[in-house]
Amino acid sequence: MTQLALVIDLNVCVGCHACVTSCKQWNTSGAAGPLVDDQPYGKDPSGTFFNRVQTFEVGEFPNTQTVHFPKSCLHCEDPPCVPVCPTGASYKRVQDGIVLVDYDKCIGCKYCSWACPYGAREFDEERKVMSKCTLCVDRVTSTTLPEPERKPACVLACPASARLFGDVHDPDSAVSVAIRERGGYPLMPEWNTRPANHYLPRRRTQITVHAEDLVRVDNPLKIDGQQPELPQHGAGREDYAT
Amino acid sequence: MRNWNDGYMRWAQGAGLRRDRDPIVIHLYSEFLQRFRLAAQGKHKGKQPPDRLRQRVQTYFDPLPFYYAPLEEQATDTTRYPLNAVTQRPMAMYHSWDSQNAWLRQIHTYNFLMVNRRTALAEGIADGAWMWVESPWGKVRCQCRHSEAVEPGTVWTWNAIGKAAGAWSLAPDANESRQGFLLNHLIREELPLQAARAAPPSPTATPSPARPAWYDVRVRIYPAQADEPGASWPQAAQPMQPVPGMAAAPERRGWMAGLGLGCKKVTR
Numbered sequence: 001m002t003q004l005a006l007v008i009d010l011n012v013c014v015g016c017h018a019c020v021t022s023c024k025q026w027n028t029s030g031a032a033g034p035l036v037d038d039q040p041y042g043k044d045p046s047g048t049f050f051n052r053v054q055t056f057e058v059g060e061f062p063n064t065q066t067v068h069f070p071k072s073c074l075h076c077e078d079p080p081c082v083p084v085c086p087t088g089a090s091y092k093r094v095q096d097g098i099v100l101v102d103y104d105k106c107i108g109c110k111y112c113s114w115a116c117p118y119g120a121r122e123f124d125e126e127r128k129v130m131s132k133c134t135l136c137v138d139r140v141t142s143t144t145l146p147e148p149e150r151k152p153a154c155v156l157a158c159p160a161s162a163r164l165f166g167d168v169h170d171p172d173s174a175v176s177v178a179i180r181e182r183g184g185y186p187l188m189p190e191w192n193t194r195p196a197n198h199y200l201p202r203r204r205t206q207i208t209v210h211a212e213d214l215v216r217v218d219n220p221l222k223i224d225g226q227q228p229e230l231p232q233h234g235a236g237r238e239d240y241a242t
Numbered sequence: 243m244r245n246w247n248d249g250y251m252r253w254a255q256g257a258g259l260r261r262d263r264d265p266i267v268i269h270l271y272s273e274f275l276q277r278f279r280l281a282a283q284g285k286h287k288g289k290q291p292p293d294r295l296r297q298r299v300q301t302y303f304d305p306l307p308f309y310y311a312p313l314e315e316q317a318t319d320t321t322r323y324p325l326n327a328v329t330q331r332p333m334a335m336y337h338s339w340d341s342q343n344a345w346l347r348q349i350h351t352y353n354f355l356m357v358n359r360r361t362a363l364a365e366g367i368a369d370g371a372w373m374w375v376e377s378p379w380g381k382v383r384c385q386c387r388h389s390e391a392v393e394p395g396t397v398w399t400w401n402a403i404g405k406a407a408g409a410w411s412l413a414p415d416a417n418e419s420r421q422g423f424l425l426n427h428l429i430r431e432e433l434p435l436q437a438a439r440a441a442p443p444s445p446t447a448t449p450s451p452a453r454p455a456w457y458d459v460r461v462r463i464y465p466a467q468a469d470e471p472g473a474s475w476p477q478a479a480q481p482m483q484p485v486p487g488m489a490a491a492p493e494r495r496g497w498m499a500g501l502g503l504g505c506k507k508v509t510r
Contacts, residue, residue, distance in 0.1 A: 126494060
């Protein structure tokens with residue numbers, strides 16, 4: 001059975017929010033939109049975002065890390081938001097495991113946002129219905145978009161390629177390999193929600209400088225004895241001083 | 243030839259990016275700077291620096307990199323102003339000045355001065371408290387955010403968040419103007435040259451290249467008094483007025499491509 005999911009590399013994310021804005025741009029005009037903004041130009045603006053980045057510090061100076069933590073619906077395999085829904089509006093798709101809300105059935109009772117331990121739900125103040133990350137279901141199942149673009153908008157936007165997308169039930173998929181080989185972990189496993197989305201941990205970066213890196217034993221001028229070719233039209237602009 | 247990227251050199255010349263197909267050598271020793279210095283030393287014919295700047299050019303146009311305390315710092319009492327103040331642009335707004343954008347301003351609605359926790363507590367400034375940051379040129383009231391990710395001798399904030407009341411067509415009580423702030427008030431555009439007081443002021447730029455020396459300002463911090471208003475300072479005397487003919491801002495909005503505004507406009 002397919003279970004589509006995101007795998008987010010916390011070692012790479014720099015908190016640029018490109019995933020946040022690209023998510024809103026696609027989804028406000030997509031099947032789940034519009035994503036409403038309250039007081040967009042006034043005091044205390046607040047709006048619907050399916051994806052947010054929380055930034056926090058860990059440790060004490062100078063042993064500090066600043067962690068940028070993208071948060072969206074984790075598309076749990078056992079989603080607590082589904083059984084609490086009195087109308088059946090909150091559901092998990094059988095064919096690909098995406099958790100969605102049927103706006104036509106939703107009565108805005110917010111039981112699901114109380115049930116979700118991850119705070120992933122976003123109440124739409126205009127339509128009075130619950131909304132959430134759709135994993136860009138209207139992109140990933142599209143038959144008209146070019147094949148490489150059938151990915152969530154956030155994945156396509158990430159300049160650091162910190163976001164992977166795929167089927168976590170396929171052991172050979174890129175996301176499954178990343179989880180297996182790079183220590184991917186789910187959030188709050190003690191809730192037994194079995195989140196489909198996983199995070200890849202921060203890694204300690206170490207640089208080892210070898211002596212041969214400092215003194216080039218293979219200096220090409222000593223090996224082939226050839227000098228670089230001279231400029232063809234006199235001195236170059238970058239180099240005329242020498 | 244193995245020391246340079248011959249393929250790139252051929253392509254770059256063919257594509258017109260470079261005139262010549264010669265190796266690109268990074269100049270650690272800069273002959274360009276040395277020519278300025280030779281001129282200042284009177285050893286180079288042609289254009290000469292003004293006499294009052296000869297010594298400065300001779301010193302700082304060194305053809306080799308060297309460290310010196312920033313010129314503004316040399317002219318500042320660093321005992322009274324012990325901290326460096328720097329800014330950086332919010333990544334979410336990079337390559338964009340449109341921080342009044344309805345989505346971007348939700349990501350950074352206002353800014354804090356990020357101060358190392360120990361530095362802030364030494365001055366009696368609590369996390370989230372109102373405080374003053376003062377340079378020899380001006381002062382700003384802002385909110386403090388304790389941080390472990392900033393060096394104790396440096397304070398920083400996001401730039402371009404703070405706005406005058408009513409600016410950018412935001413509401414007069416928008417967070418950007420009531421809680422946001424700019425460090426611009428702490429920064430002088432001109433360098434106080436002690437040795438050349440009679441001379442025209444010099445731009446606050448490092449000798450080469452002409453990088454605006456925003457990172458050279460020195461500041462001190464102290465808590466705001468309990469009876470001070472909980473708002474950033476300075477504040478505009480009057481909120482900026484809307485441009486005539488400009489539509490009122492909506493109180494709620496939802497974009498849907500092809501349909502424009504998904505919600506009706508509500509006049510404030």
